[in-house]
Amino acid sequence: MDEIVGPRRPLRLCASDELAERGKAVVFDVLHFREAARAFALRYDGRVVAYINRCQHVPAEMDWLPGEFLDSGKEYIMCSIHGAVYEPRSGRCAGGPCGRGRLTAIDVEERDGIVYWYASRDTQPAFAD
Numbered sequence: 226m227d228e229i230v231g232p233r234r235p236l237r238l239c240a241s242d243e244l245a246e247r248g249k250a251v252v253f254d255v256l257h258f259r260e261a262a263r264a265f266a267l268r269y270d271g272r273v274v275a276y277i278n279r280c281q282h283v284p285a286e287m288d289w290l291p292g293e294f295l296d297s298g299k300e301y302i303m304c305s306i307h308g309a310v311y312e313p314r315s316g317r318c319a320g321g322p323c324g325r326g327r328l329t330a331i332d333v334e335e336r337d338g339i340v341y342w343y344a345s346r347d348t349q350p351a352f353a354d
């Protein structure tokens with residue numbers, strides 16, 4: 226139950242074709258600092274990026290609808306609560322009430338049509354089954 230997953234073990238997240246360019250994100254459950262949290266992965270400029278679903282203004286989930294994180298122009302990740310905007314490639318705050326904050330990134334890798342994510346000391350998989 227308290228198994229720690231090492232940082233180099235790939236964890237299957239989804240098939241590559243589930244992530245359309247600037248489309249809906251895949252949301253997944255994690256343990257972040259040992260607490261249940263959610264994370265999301267989306268494709269932006271061809272690359273898959275993933276972050277903990279937690280705004281840097283107030284620690285709340287940001288999606289407008291499940292899996293919908295981008296603003297109407299599909300340029301930024303935008304928090305649905307007070308409109309903080311984040312640069313999708315880096316997770317850095319680009320405007321609004323997130324100040325100098327930055328989303329917590331999760332390492333991802335895409336290989337042979339599959340997207341994998343990697344646990345870290347702070348972010349572990351939630352073994353729900």
Ligand code: FES
Nearest residue numbers: 280282304307309
């Ligand atoms: S909680 Fe995200 S902008 Fe305020």
